[in-house]
Amino acid sequence: DQQVKQNSPSLSVQEGRISILNCDYTNSMFDYFLWYKKYPAEGPTFLISISSIKDKNEDGRFTVFLNKSAKHLSLHIVPSQPGDSAVYFCAAGGFSSGSARQLTFGSGTQLTVLP
Amino acid sequence: KAGVTQTPRYLIKTRGQQVTLSCSPISGHRSVSWYQQTPGQGLQFLFEYFSETQRNKGNFPGRFSGRQFSNSRSEMNVSTLELGDSALYLCASSLVLATGYPNVLTFGAGSRLTVL
Numbered sequence: 001d002q003q004v005k006q007n008s009p010s011l012s013v014q015e016g017r018i019s020i021l022n023c024d025y026t027n028s029m030f031d032y033f034l035w036y037k038k039y040p041a042e043g044p045t046f047l048i049s050i051s052s053i054k055d056k057n058e059d060g061r062f063t064v065f066l067n068k069s070a071k072h073l074s075l076h077i078v079p080s081q082p083g084d085s086a087v088y089f090c091a092a093g094g095f096s097s098g099s100a101r102q103l104t105f106g107s108g109t110q111l112t113v114l115p
Numbered sequence: 116k117a118g119v120t121q122t123p124r125y126l127i128k129t130r131g132q133q134v135t136l137s138c139s140p141i142s143g144h145r146s147v148s149w150y151q152q153t154p155g156q157g158l159q160f161l162f163e164y165f166s167e168t169q170r171n172k173g174n175f176p177g178r179f180s181g182r183q184f185s186n187s188r189s190e191m192n193v194s195t196l197e198l199g200d201s202a203l204y205l206c207a208s209s210l211v212l213a214t215g216y217p218n219v220l221t222f223g224a225g226s227r228l229t230v231l
Contacts (some may be wrong), residue, residue, distance in 0.1 A: 004157075034219070043119070043205055043222030044158070091156060102148070102171040105158040105221065 004092050005029045006106035014114050017030050019077040023090030026071060030092040034103070035064060035075045038087045047088075048075070062115045087111075117141065119223035121206050127229045133194040136226045140208030141186050145190040148220060149181060152203040161204075164189055165211060192226075201230045 005024045009035050012112070013019045021035075031052035036044035050057040050064045063076045077084055090106040120139040128145050148171075149161040154161050160173035165182035181191040187208075193200055204227075207220035 006157075009155075036222075041224065043207075043224045046219045046221070049219065091158075102160050102163060102173070103158075104160070105150075107155055107157040 002107070003030075004090055004104045004106040006090055006109050008109050009107070010110040010112070012114060013038075015082055016079045019075075019080045019084065019111055019113065021077075021088050021090075021111065023073050023075075023077040023106055025073075025092050025104075027092070027094070027104070028071070029094040030065045030104070032093045033064070033066060034072050034091045034093075035062075036089045037084075037103075038089065038092060038108070040059060043090055052111050060070045077111075080111075084112045085111055085113050116149050119206055119208050119221055121135075121204075121223035121226050123226060124224065125227045125229075126198050127231060129231050130196055130198060133192060134196060134228060135190055135192045136188045136204055136206075136228075138191075138206030138208075138223060140189070140206075141221055144208035144210055144221070145185055145187050146209045146211050146218070147187060148207045148209070149189070149191050150205045150207065152205055152225070153201075156179060158205065161191065168216050196230045203227050 035047040035094040048059050048062045048064050050066050065079040066073045084094050087108045089108045093103045098111040122137045146165045148163040150158040152158045163171040167183045178194045183189045203225045205225045207222045209218040210218050
């Protein structure tokens with residue numbers, strides 16, 4: 001049973017446009033959410049996070065939105081750049097339950113930004 | 116500062132053999148976690164160690180084990196390898212901060228295991 005789901009295995013976007021990556025979760029104990037980016041032959045790198053007390057967190061071109069009632073979060077990248085082409089993983093943790101470091105990951109979305 | 120270092124980066128084993136993977140965390144990071152990545156499955160949590168003690172364990176069979184040393188370096192071992200164990204094994208380290216402060220995992224580049 002996948003507790004964190006990324007239903008789109010791939011997404012293609014034109015350079016300069018907005019990329020929107022989506023993630024759904026089922027476990028209501030999750031209260032901390034992160035996005036990681038992974039290039040081939042490298043480990044995932046942390047991108048941005050959000051705790052359940054917020055509904056939005058912004059860092060430069062990256063914004064994460066959290067809709068707790070829908071158990072849905074999304075990552076917006078504006079404007080998209082070719083260097084953003086990578087696999088993006090959504091992850092969730094139950095920080096308040098002491099499992100913040102036992103993250104549950106989605107299966108990833110391959111983002112391709114076309115020049 | 117140096118990142119998370121995993122060795123070896125690539126290895127090939129045959130069914131029934133065992134394998135040991137090594138992870139050196141970022142200096143000062145005392146928590147080390149291991150994840151398995153297979154195509155289409157994302158990253159699956161294996162276990163987490165802190166102060167040489169396993170604190171969390173994922174849903175993997177007992178063939179998967181690990182340990183952490185006093186210098187925070189960690190090893191994981193897979194015995195009696197099966198074809199389905201072929202995967203990228205990722206190690207991540209993190210600081211352990213005061214309660215209420217979320218941590219961020221820093222990942223190594225991974226060890227790619229192929230079982231033939």
